[in-house]
Amino acid sequence: MSVLLIEDVTLMTMDRGGRIIPKGAVLADSGEITYVGPAAELPQELSGDVTRIAGRGRVALPGLINAHTHAAMTLFRGYADDLPLQEWLETKIFPIEARLTAEDVYWGTLLACIEMIRSGTTTFADMYFFMDEAARAVEESGIRASLSIGMGSLDGKGDEKLARSAEFCEKWHGAAGGRITTMLGPHAPYTCSRSFLSKVAQRAADLGVGVHIHISETEREVSDSRKQFRMSPVKFVEAGGILQVPVLAAHCVAVSDEDIDILADYKVKVAHNPGSNMKLASGVAPVPKMIESGIKVGLGTDGAASNNNLDMIEEMRLAALLHKVSLRESTAMPARTCLEMATIDGAICLGLEDSIGSIEVGKRADIILMDFDAPHLSPTSTVDLSSHIVYSSCGADVSTVIIDGRVVMDERKIVGIDEEEIMLEVDKRALRLVAGG
Ligand SMILES: [Zn+2]
Incomplete structure (x- = not known):
């Protein structure tokens, strides 16, 4: 599996210390988080197959x-x-x-x-x-x-x-x-x-x-x-x-x-x-x-x-x-x-706290990016980000979703799944169920 790097993102780790890292980076290798910290202190130059996700204007949270x-x-x-x-x-x-x-x-x-x-x-x-x-x-x-x-x-x-x-x-x-x-x-x-x-x-x-x-x-x-x-x-x-x-x-x-x-x-x-x-x-x-x-x-x-x-x-x-x-x-x-x-x-x-729930080294990379470059989420520099997330944002503000180190939604596009087909099929089945068939 490839290496995944989220760069230049505001990181809400939800770790025990409640760390928020303004210009942060997260590195994951084979789905496991190997680095969480300031982007400027990334441990080494990365080579090979790296999926890079630009985080500017985004807030990263655990899924x-x-x-x-x-x-x-x-x-x-x-x-x-x-x-x-x-x-x-x-x-x-x-x-x-x-x-x-x-x-x-x-x-x-x-x-x-x-x-x-x-x-x-x-x-x-x-x-x-x-x-x-x-x-x-x-x-x-x-x-x-x-x-x-x-x-x-x-x-x-x-x-x-x-x-x-x-x-x-x-x-x-x-x-x-x-x-x-x-x-x-x-x-x-x-x-x-x-x-x-x-x-x-x-x-x-x-x-x-x-x-x-x-x-x-x-x-x-x-x-x-x-x-x-x-x-x-x-x-x-x-x-x-x-x-x-x-x-x-x-x-x-x-x-x-x-x-x-x-x-x-x-x-x-x-x-x-x-x-x-x-x-x-x-x-x-x-x-x-x-x-x-x-x-x-x-x-x-x-x-x-x-x-x-x-x-x-x-x-x-x-x-x-x-x-x-x-x-x-x-x-x-x-x-x-x-x-x-x-x-x-x-x-x-769910008994899964050792592997998910926060962005920490050793946990699986289940991470979401929220698009904070929006009128209803401004201003950003003066507030507690938790307030914006809970009181001002909505699900549609989520732009990118990573689960187990794999990008499953990229800039609001679900990867590898035909959403249209699913909605049509569900509509057909719901119609049959409601009609009593
Ligand atoms: Zn129930």
Whole structure:
């Protein structure tokens, strides 16, 4: 693999020291970062096959990490809006999902991958069905992903699904040159029995993978759980033994102080989805309180049917604004915190902090360049760049995307993929699904 050099760029490393390097350079060899620092101090003259990326007027950031989504749901974007969660799920989403084919999931995921790349996301955590096809889309698009098959056990087929999921993990964990990792995906406490959760925990430990699960998305889920099991969903999953393995818990909207203590004790990672939670009127997750309790919180878009896009820059802004207005506290969730959630903390949520989440020597080169040469991002020399990114920019400001050392978008052109074909194919498939075919 060739050497990649980004020159003369403003570097936001998101490393522990929060280093920002004004005229910086990044060097990567075979996808691994070998130099981060001032351009003037680049270690040696480079020879041979070097891909040079001009960084003037650009800000380089670690690629954004979408910690919770259902990528193929791009097929249902805009199909069922402005409905209550349960009605949305039961009358619209579940029936249309029942008609999905493996090929639909492939095309829907591929569309999601290019949408995410275009808006600066280089890694996503996905939970859905037909995940072999999703993995194929990830492999072809060049993006990085942590994939899990969504499983419920209330239909009596839990064991079968778990065996299939374990097979999926064995097949795909570490595939696509390490870009694909896997988790087990028990859907939620209300779709999985306690004994099934115990089996999932055991299998995850055996496989050495984490667990991706929805927990406490709504007040209704919590009151149903209290009625049926006399405990909160958090206590229910604890009783099932799931918290013994690394857990990525999506939502955690309706969590009590006691629940937060449990999540913190077990070092559960939380994926916060402000856009989806607002659109489905699920409520406001107590994110500032969770962060204060030491819980690592990442950011996710959730599926495109409840957001309705996969733009992580917008999601950062929503997170900042939602908690400020909900707490009537303008200092809540500063821009920098939101940026950490979308980068390094997202990497921690996926258990990938040793390889991604910041621009540091030894990590994989997942780097995005944002075009700051724009009226809505001026002036630049007087401000904290985090503010501009979170409050003023949008996904379309991302100009170049590098994943694992490979340029997958060059000056807003997706490399090696026919976007037109994908959009046409998804349109055709969405039409068939909506028509009931
Ligand atoms: Zn979800």
